[in-house]
Amino acid sequence: MAALAPPVAAIRVAVRRALVEAPGPGPVLVACSGGADSLALAAATAFVAPRLGRPAGLVTVDHGLQAGSAERAAAVARWAEQTGFAPVEAVRVHVAGRPGGPEGAARDARYQALAEAGRRYGASAVLTGHTRDDQAETVLLALARGAGPRGLAGMPSRRDLAGVPLLRPFLDVTREQTRTACAVLGLTPWEDPHNVDPSYARARVRSDVLPVLVAALGRGVLDNLARTARLVAADAAVLDDLAADALAKARVPAGSRAGAGGATGARSAGGELVVSTLAGLAPAVRTRVLHAWARELGAPAAALSHRHVAALDALVTDWRGQGAVHLPGGLRVTRRDGHLVPA
Template identity: 70%
Template sequence: MAALAPPVAAVRTAVRQALRGVEGTVLVACSGGADSLALAAATAFVAPRQGLPAGLVTVDHGLQSGSAERAAAVAAWAASAGLAPVEVATVTVSGAGGPEAAARDARYAALTEAAIRLGASAVLLGHTRDDQAETVLLALARGSGPRGMAGMPVRREVGGVALLRPLLDVSREDTRKACAALGLSPWEDPHNTDPAYARARVRSAALPALVEALGAGVVDNLARTARLLAADAAALDELARAALERARRQDSALDVAELRRLPDAVRTRVLHAWARERGAPPAALSHRHVAALDALVTAWRGQGPVHLPGGIAVARRGTLLT
């Protein structure tokens, strides 16, 4: 019997670890690219051996010629690989934040809806270690802070569905090699090399330049940075949740004295979470908004209210933020 190719083994091992403790049907999000195709093939092999039904959803964004035919081909392959149920989700891409963000939002909404409708407990996403490194660089360039530089989480709950990323410790090169070893022909998305997109520019120019200047370990080091910052952010978020409860007063006001005694990193998280509770849209709530709220606590000079996205005004009234 031929030996199993190491890249195939690496992807299967990652999927096996991700599915530990998962119950019920799982779905793979598959575009037909090397990363998600290798993930789907590994899931088709691993999930039944762990007693889990496994299906696939491929999203047709309708942004490129032939996208419907390509989605149908992915679905046909998935059915032949033993994945079930298999669905094509056709979405309309529109909204704020640019085409990348709009496509991502539409895709995640479609995947979550399909999982809920099909009774799936988890959706597996094909982001690799290289994707994580790119995310960290983009966050650094945008001044996103530790939360942004923590990158993509291994697991995130959306609407009761677990979004899992098994391949964050697997390289993009290994997913390509896994596809080649299995005789699979992945689709090459032209958006991945289109310089109109920031991530494509990072992938084709910025990250290779760093690798050339600092060595091949840069990719793994950036991904490791994301893991370390994610652990720190989770701890700070937990402290902030407890601090927010201590600072609450009547009518959802916050006690200034309670806030002032908090470390900066915790206090700003409390203010960010409180603003979101009040209805500020997360995507529009920026560092400058939180900094203005923080000034009401730490640099009070009688200034007027802070106006947050969503038409929310926050003012200091004596010892309270309201």
């Protein structure tokens, strides 16, 4: 018996670990564009899932941004059906008009489609093919934006996607391994032209920045960037837990403000917050509380930035009688009678 090629073994081991942890009896759905990373993920899942007694389906998303995208999505779907995936679906999404620039808009549309497919089929999880190299790029982009720990934590290996678990089995697998695995398995990946389009920041990091870092610091720099994300993510998770507890303690109890200038704790989904409680928190916890509260009020995550949270924080720590803070989504927050109040 021929020895199994190490890259093929690596992708299968990674998928097996993910499927063992996937909750529930529903199918796992592979998100597959036809590129090397997601094609390797699909191939590994097609091998591993039946051996674990797990049903596996596949969803390919057509963003409609390139000529021939519908035909390419249909070809991926046909391959998936022939490989034994069920269910299989090619989903067309509309990117135009979404916030966040072309990359962010396409990503939001894709994740929305994957979440809807996951709920439609009762999926136990959705799998994506993000690799260690993608994680390194994410950390560098976060550094360039001046992101805090949440950005430097990169992509989590597991997250909730609108009620559906999203798993990233390949965060410890390299892009080179997925490409080699495809070659060994006789698979021909699609080369997305956006991946080398210099108008996209991630493409510039991939083609220009990372090669310079590797040349200057060695191949270990990619592992180190990915390790940084894991370490920061662990710390950020603790801070997020502390912030969740602090947010609960800072809330004005429902009904306790009735009759005080007409305001009530039920004025909005997020209620009101007690300024004196917020002021006693460590800054790293307080800003997380304010960020989470703004999200509860309805501020879109993609548009909620550091400057918005800093303005809310100033209502607590640098109060000079300033006016309302304007948040994304047409929201306003004021300070009144020792409380932060959504207006």
